[in-house]
Amino acid sequence: MSDQGTMKRDANDYLTYYNASGKVRTFSGIQPSGEVHIGNYLGAISNWVKFLDDYDCFFCIVDHHATTIAYDPARMPARVFDAAVANIAAGLDPERCVIFVQSEVPEHTELAWVFNTVTPFGDLSRMTQFKQKSQQHEENINVGLFTYPVLQAADILLYKASAVPVGEDQVQHIELAREIARKFNTRYGDVFPECQAHLTPAKRIMGLDGENKMSKSLGNTIGLLEEPESIWKKLGPAKTDERRKRKTDPGVPEDCNVYTSYHSYFSSPEDLSWIQEGCTTAGIGCLQCKKRLFKNMLAVLDPIREKATGLRARPDFVHEVLSAGAERCRGIAAEVIEEARTAMGLHRNRV
Ligand code: SF4
Structure with missing residues (x-):
């Protein structure tokens, strides 16, 4: 089924995608961090819930992003399941949004490669989060950590999402994603919208220590559940x-x-x-x-x-939500990646 909408400039002159129903699409990434804490809830999830009625909402459990730091593969399926349970319980109603797992839609990584080829090295070098994460994970400063914002741009733009609800610490990445879309469009034609950050009203939620942002790695959290x-x-x-x-x-x-x-x-x-x-x-x-x-x-x-607790008692329901979400996303992703490949001339049978 085609999911084709239209691209036009919004009131602020940003190239924006409207789906077939005329709604702007939003995309948010959810880290399968192992514990969703109240900082995540106040700073992100409770804000996402407000988008459900007015936007075409996509929520992605970003397991590929989670692999940029050392992790236990045996624990990853449970982390993904727990993230789905916590976010659905906190208000991401599967009847009103799409929830899916990043690695179940391979086009994310294909588009990330495409975007790698239009992203200036210098722009990535300036990303504050990369500098912070490289200090936190000195023993494992991998290229994936460096190109993380490029995959993030691919996550967003694969669905032509134009509105991205984020906290202040992610604004730099969304601005980069917009620049990547512009660079691609300038070189190959208008395929991707110029996504914009929609700042969450809640600022940084501090941890129980009162000194650092609430973070599982710092042990200063209150779990949502x-x-x-x-x-x-x-x-x-x-x-x-x-x-x-x-x-x-x-x-x-x-x-x-x-x-x-x-x-x-x-x-x-x-x-x-x-x-x-x-x-x-x-x-x-x-x-x-x-x-x-x-x-x-x-x-x-x-x-x-x-x-x-009710969702945990019905794991099949949670898996069905994620499977249906991935199927819907694969349909959209196939169309968008095809559009990008065609624009780039990556079709030997079209010579
Ligand atoms: S200092 Fe004590 S009484 Fe005052 S706001 Fe804090 S917890 Fe409440």
Whole structure:
């Protein structure tokens, strides 16, 4: 079945793809990281859910990207399954979006090669994430880590996605993807849209240490599906405003990670006012404040955890969602890669 839409310039003069129903397509990559944490939820997934009604949404579990750092192959299938479960439970309704696994659509890597040939080496050298990852994984600075943004561009543009919901740390990669599309189009004709980053409202979600972005590798996370008892064990000792050495010492909520990173997302305006008043006057203690946070967190996380438990009890359903997603994507990918090959003259029978 053809999935052909049209490409035209949007109000901002970006070449944009509209699907056959006139919707702009979005693409988001989900790392099969082994644990989806609340930083992923607040910083990405909860924002993606808002796109479901108005956009043609594609969510890809990017297992090829995950292989750029050392990993245990025996664990990868479970990581992919867990990522699917967590994201569906968190709101990626398979009835309203496509969810699939990157390696099940081989055209991603073919298009990445094509894009390698139009991407300036210097542009890739400037990618901040590559510099950070090379420092984190000094023992394994592979070429895949370097060309990661090229595969990311291929992921997006293989579906002609024009809107890419990302956090601030990914904006540089999306700008590069747009440049890659322009370079390809200039050389071979307009095939790919000029994708744009749609910044998520949530900024960097800090970890429990209050010093670094929440990250599994730093051990400062609260898991999206973590049991309440375990969450409370982590919240109890979480760092607060240093001024509050004793309960009678007033504090400043804006200088407290518990407030800025978590209360601000999970708690109501009424609760935030209660904390402002109580913290600055030493009217409440940190434990009391954390208990309110815990209650508010569970109001959001309990239904997600329960849905995930239900999905785990139906693994066939999860696999069917991923298989159907890959089939739909292979159909689109075959058409787009054919368009790219034709534009590039990669057809001996057309001479
Ligand atoms: S009362 Fe709440 S906002 Fe104030 S320092 Fe303690 S945990 Fe942070």
